[in-house]
Amino acid sequence: MDEAPIPFSRARRPGRAATDNPAIRYESLTRERIDDGWGPDEDLPPLRTEVSDERPRRVISRNTSPDISFDRSINPYRGCEHGCIYCFARPSHAFLGLSPGLDFETKLIARPDAPALLEKELRAKAYVPQVIAIGTNTDPYQPIEKERRIMRGLLEVLAAYDHPVSIVTKGTLVERDIDILAPMAAKGLARVGISVTTLDPATSRAMEPRVPSPARRLAAIRRLSEAGIEVRVMVSPVVPALTDHEAEAILAQAKAAGAVAASCIVLRLPQEVSGLFRDWLEERYPDRARRVMNRVRELHGGRDYDPEWGKRMTGSGEWARLFGQRFDLARKRLGLRKDLPPLRCDLFAPPPRPGDQLSLF
Template sequence: MSQYPIRPQHRRPGRAAMTNPDIRYDRIAVEAVDDGWDIDEDEPLPVLRTDVTEERLRQAISRNHSPDLSFDRSVNPYRGCEHGCIYCFARPSHAYLGLSPGLDFETKLIARPNAAAQLCKELSNPRYRPAMIAIGTNTDPYQPIEKERQIMREVLGVLRDFNHPVGIVTKGALIERDIDILGPMAAKGLTRVGISITTLDPKTSRAMEPRVPSPAARLRTIRRLTDAGVPVRVMVSPVVPALTDHELEAILEAAHDAGAVAASSIVLRLPREVAGLFRDWLTAHYPDRAARVMGRVRELHGGKDYDPNFGSRMTGQGAWAAMIRQRFQLATRKLGLDRSLPPLRTDLFAKPPAPGDQLDLF
């Protein structure tokens, strides 16, 4: 072990993860050491930039059979997420790419530029049967690089042309750009949106979700979507014990005032590498309550950092979980947010005519 402190390699403005944990599929672990040579403390460190590579999809629609989810198919325009939420349950998926769930997840992104074309091909298959496609269930389709890449907008254009139902989950205010597509789709009963708000405190949000629009900006997004006729569900997710749980009712009330028509909530879950990343983040940003937060997390998940079991992994267990559920139920009932949104329509689905096709006379 080196006797010298390890100097960071980069400055990390706007990043939540502190490190890059080893990739669990690698057989060799890497540990940085410093022998004390060639250290210039006055030399400024380079900024850790976002790097985007491209992946050509062979299949746009991913299928799942999870009993915890209300959908069986999804589309992901990107892998990795520049929003950088420290608690993101999708971080471990980066290990499948040979990348770390830590800083790599926030900075080494994969864009899928042919997602819309491949989706069009799959929807055109005569054997395809429509059901709601979920987008944003793994990484956010409206993360910052979408402003330039516009892959999500192209995907939405395909879904609009096929009159295919879509449910979107996002923290990104960039979704307002696509109101011209979402509004008419909502009028046909083809779309709804979930906006995630974890805290109303901008300081906590900036530390925990460094490149996500502010809570106030997300509330404005709810209002603009609602004014365009798009049904919006506020997602108080995740509820972080001893850090954001006291804001539950306030978030619901603010979202209701902004126009949200339904609500949902999920407690903090820390699968695989996320647990260590979150503990390091807590120690750095909230050292006075780190032990208390993690104690509550373990109470929620049967004494462990994470409970992977279906049925309990998103709701938690024990007295504290029961109290959160009761508070959520009381608040949503009071605000009229305790309702299920009607299912999206599938009967309008049809392959759009291609250029040169003979149109029906009647």
């Protein structure tokens, strides 16, 4: 009889959300951890974060998805130490030959040349400015940014070129860059989205183990807002039967902290994220695991995830309709906007370099 695969012990994965490393879908061979009779792995050292460097030829990524509001983005890092179990970016780690599970949280890729590459791309004669979104895949303000400072380098380039930028993050390290973001915001060139999934610190610690606490993220909203930076609170993802009841309270506290807009995305579980999330539920919330997944499948047409454009972020069905009504009513009651004016693109201008001929006008 075949042995069932076993997860990494809790002792080996402190501060991690995933329980294991599922197989990489592009490899012909798979590996499973089984109990070989020699005892558990508690005596092995805890998993540590490893960072390696990648030196791509370009740094601006393009997309044509009809339900996404931006056509270009930058990712300073691959993988994310925040370790959110629901992260839809986990499957992207398979492109690197790494597992979307614990590898995604512990084996990170940094792009130290990103600021220099960005400047090169912005100086191209054919470049036409549009808002660059940062943080749409993995978080630019995850813990390693404190030392690597790649995100700050990118902002320095964007500020020098008067190029618009939209940032999404759960990391309070964004406060460090207020000195760059505030002047950009004053010109209509920058805004920030802060994701708040729950107000309960215990749920947050289980679901997104290395993300700053909900209270700390609300404090970041306040600091950014006081500096004149428009902040959108993002109730994302909404987890049915686990966090959906908190939506109104999150909006109210974000509004009190200074947020001017709000949005939400329902839980989506593409590819390997589905199995990782189910395993996490069984370990952390066994009493409601079935209820949560039943509701998730109701949202996505009977499946763990429906990738159809226009439905993947909102879900469909009666629950999705009722929650959408709740969210819209709360947003309107609090005076939080759904849409904000577009950021400016008309100020874009590559700064002169030494030796450049200056314009007479």
